Amino acid sequence: MNSVAQNPEPTPELVVQVNGGCEKRSLLMTTGMLALSFIPTSSALCKEIPENYMEFVDKQDGYSYVYPSDWKEFDFTAHHSAFKDRYLQLQNVRLSFIPTDKNDIHDLDPMENVVQDLVNKLYAVPNQATFIKGIQERSVDGKNYYTFEYNLTSPNFSVTRFTIIAIANGKYYTLTVSANDRKWRRARNKLKVVVDSFKVFEIYSLLYWN
Template sequence: MATLRSWVSSLPNQFAMQNSAVSSRSTVVPSSVIKASSGDLLMNEKDCLKRRLILVGVGAVTTSLFPARFASAEGVPKGYQAFVDFTDGYSYVYPSDWRDFDFRGHDSAFKDRFAALQHVRVSFIPTNKNDVHDLGPMEEVIFDLVKNVYAAPTQIPTIYDMQERTIDGKNYWTFEYDLASSGFSRTAFATIAIGNGRYYTLVVGANERRWSRLRDKLKVVADSFKILDI
């Protein structure tokens, strides 16, 4: 992955950070454990190079060590459902009233029953890296990811916050960002991690107008992502 120049700056956090919530479920598996998809991949670096950057308001980078809050199925927070994929080696929680759906190029996805833009999706690609730190400095990697992969040419990206947590020796980077275009804006959390020879990405977000009401709820989803050894 390409790295950025050193002009990435750190500004005061625009949002208060929360403790992470991680779920590991080994006894109950939802009915839809989706097999890996080998189609469209999230990281298309050739396309990324063609995209234009307009990035403002980069948030402060915060690194911390989080203990696993949810050690069993019984520890899944109220109002959430655990999704565990033992085949592809990952787990997370999602709001219990969301339903699963097919999201092209992704391994699993769940969305709100009435607001399709409120959804979580997970994808992964092969990698020879062993840890997210092998990608480069966190600020540069996330900055490049948002501007070159997540943002379309017509969108203005903003990064608000970056966090790191470490669970069972694996490092996870979670960041909050907004993609704005004319008359529309979508805000999301993304969590990236490396394990099992795979680069995993979880994205959970909503329409920017609903973000203030949903942010805490979706942060639980972002912080719950965990890699399982396979």
């Protein structure tokens, strides 16, 4: 994941807001070069966050979201950041992205087709039944997002999720929050805060050479 460096190699600056304050981690500095990434401070680094939540901001990859303050970070295969409930393993948030030549989600197929394909062909395994509960489009600071709520039912268990997608910086971002279906009614509002908080922002880099 890109949240914190796991080795002594320098990494681009990452800013994590904790209890209303901004903590900076690592600034990329190599011999003869300084790389700086700029994002609007007011919108992505030092804004007020909901009570009992913490904010994760990744300046290198251009996204942010909040998560419950009692959750812990963990590694989720093929994802760039992830946090989970300490006791309920199926309650988690994780984010991934892949390269794309698209500039906006409106460059994809119609919203309903995109969501149907993602749920039925990517998120569900062959023995799971799918049910899409709702789809919503929103726009924040000129960026467009599709959010959808859906259920995946297997013979032994059922899980319900929110997923939100967006495109920026040549990346197709996907953030998902989930819970066991039996816990969904109780957890839904808390998880909705997480998915609604997700934002992408443009990365601008300046390279200075000696």
